[in-house]
Amino acid sequence: xxxxxxxxSWVICKSGTSVKIECRSLDFQATTMFWYRQxxxxxxxxxxxxxxGSKATYEQGVEKDKFLINHASLTLSTLTVTSAHPEDSxxxxxxxxxxxxxxxxxxxxxxxx
Amino acid sequence: SQKIEQNSEAxxxxxxxxxxxxxxxxxxxxxxxxxxxxxxxxxPVFLLLIRENEKEKRKERLKVTFDTTLKQSLFxxxxxxxADSATYLCALDKAAGNKLTFGGGTxxxxxx
Numbered sequence: 001x002x003x004x005x006x007x008x009s010w011v012i013c014k015s016g017t018s019v020k021i022e023c024r025s026l027d028f029q030a031t032t033m034f035w036y037r038q039x040x041x042x043x044x045x046x047x048x049x050x051x052x053g054s055k056a057t058y059e060q061g062v063e064k065d066k067f068l069i070n071h072a073s074l075t076l077s078t079l080t081v082t083s084a085h086p087e088d089s090x091x092x093x094x095x096x097x098x099x100x101x102x103x104x105x106x107x108x109x110x111x112x113x
Numbered sequence: 114s115q116k117i118e119q120n121s122e123a124x125x126x127x128x129x130x131x132x133x134x135x136x137x138x139x140x141x142x143x144x145x146x147x148x149x150x151x152x153x154x155x156x157p158v159f160l161l162l163i164r165e166n167e168k169e170k171r172k173e174r175l176k177v178t179f180d181t182t183l184k185q186s187l188f189x190x191x192x193x194x195x196a197d198s199a200t201y202l203c204a205l206d207k208a209a210g211n212k213l214t215f216g217g218g219t220x221x222x223x224x225x
Contacts, residue, residue: 034212044157104157
């Protein structure tokens, strides 16, 4: 149990466009999901906490208008990178809580050209 | 400020030996400490969780210790195998289900 999926697994887009990443808990319900970003050879940095039915909580330095989060159901959270730029290229990973533990999705590689 | 430190140098170890990784933290009082494994291009995979009132936890060939006085956790992989080669991350949180703060990770390379 406790499987988290992400879609897409990788995406390439042009600068200025928006990209949506989905995070799903497949076999459990998650009122809270988390979005992380990981640059090469670095650790995971928490971007925001996604709460079902309410606004996301963003970490310091993360622009909420640039990284839109929607947690519309107990099994789905989406992260939209708006007006993406090359510096937004990174590995985006979501996680969801299940029985005291966070389970992570496989990640989404974003490349902005 | 809060800091979580893991040895940034890769750990090269011979197959069959025990790998020991260290996670040190400062300015933090975590209720839980977790260890994850991450392979290149993949999300972290949960391995073990240890609570602040627990000294040691085991799971198959893995063993974790948690010393809240030293503010340190040790992660052991016994009888290591080449398939254990990966980056291992420690993470702390203050409450179950709370947001995690990750260390930088230690890369382990097990040679046959």
